[in-house]
Amino acid sequence: MQAFIQGVGIGGSLIMAVGAQNAFVLKQGLKRSHSLPIAALCSLIDALMITAGVAGLGHLILAFPLIKDIASIGGAIFLLVYGAKALKSSFNEQTISEGATKGAETLKAAVLTTLGISFLNPHLYLDTVVLLGSISAQFEGVDRPLFGAGAVLASFVWFFSLSFGARYLSPLFQNPKAWSYLDRFICMTMWTIAAVLIWPYL
Structure with missing residues (x-):
C-alpha cells in the first residue's frame, strides 16, 4: 500500500497545480456546462498518460524531442x-447565469477544447x-501498477471535486465583477503557460 499512497500523493501534487485543464474545468463547473x-x-x-508512463513510454518522448517541440508550439498558439x-469576455460584465447563457457551447465544442488544452x-x-513514469521505475512487481493506480x-x-466544488462558488459569481476577474485569471493562466512553452524557442 505504500506505493499506492505515494502515487496518490505525488500524482495529486502534480495535478493540483494551477494549469489550463484546471482553469477550464473550474469555469465549466461554474457555468454548469457539460x-x-x-x-x-x-x-x-x-489515466491514459499515467498508464503510459508507468508502462515505460516516457523514454520514447525523451528519445524524440520533436514530439515535445510540436506540442509546445501548437499548444502555445492554442493557449494564446x-x-x-x-x-475579450472579461470586458462584458455579466452574472453567472448570464455567463452560462452567453457562453453556452455544445458538448462537442467543450470536448474539443478539452482535448486541445490537454494534448x-x-x-x-x-x-x-x-x-511519474520515472518515479514508478523505483517500484518492482505489483508495486509499480499500484503506484500508477x-x-x-x-x-x-x-x-470531480473541482467540478462539483465550483458549484458552491456560484453565489459569489452573481457579482458581475467576479465573473470578469475569473475570465482575466483564466487569460493570465493560459498566456503564462503559453509564454513558458514558447520561451525556449525565442
Missing part, C-alpha cells in the same frame, strides 16, 4: 487564442508520462 463529462474526460486523459477569448500542452507528457485515483478525485 461539467461532469469534461471532468471525466480530463480524468481519463490523465483561448486566453484572448477569455480576455497540446507538453506539461501533460512531462508530468505524467515522463516524471494511486496517481490515477488522485486525478479522478481532483477533477
Whole structure:
C-alpha cells in the first residue's frame, strides 16, 4: 500500500497545480456546462498518460524531442487564442447565469477544447508520462501498477471535486465583477503557460 499512497500523493501534487485543464474545468463547473463529462474526460486523459508512463513510454518522448517541440508550439498558439477569448469576455460584465447563457457551447465544442488544452500542452507528457513514469521505475512487481493506480485515483478525485466544488462558488459569481476577474485569471493562466512553452524557442 505504500506505493499506492505515494502515487496518490505525488500524482495529486502534480495535478493540483494551477494549469489550463484546471482553469477550464473550474469555469465549466461554474457555468454548469457539460461539467461532469469534461471532468471525466480530463480524468481519463490523465489515466491514459499515467498508464503510459508507468508502462515505460516516457523514454520514447525523451528519445524524440520533436514530439515535445510540436506540442509546445501548437499548444502555445492554442493557449494564446483561448486566453484572448477569455480576455475579450472579461470586458462584458455579466452574472453567472448570464455567463452560462452567453457562453453556452455544445458538448462537442467543450470536448474539443478539452482535448486541445490537454494534448497540446507538453506539461501533460512531462508530468505524467515522463516524471511519474520515472518515479514508478523505483517500484518492482505489483508495486509499480499500484503506484500508477494511486496517481490515477488522485486525478479522478481532483477533477470531480473541482467540478462539483465550483458549484458552491456560484453565489459569489452573481457579482458581475467576479465573473470578469475569473475570465482575466483564466487569460493570465493560459498566456503564462503559453509564454513558458514558447520561451525556449525565442
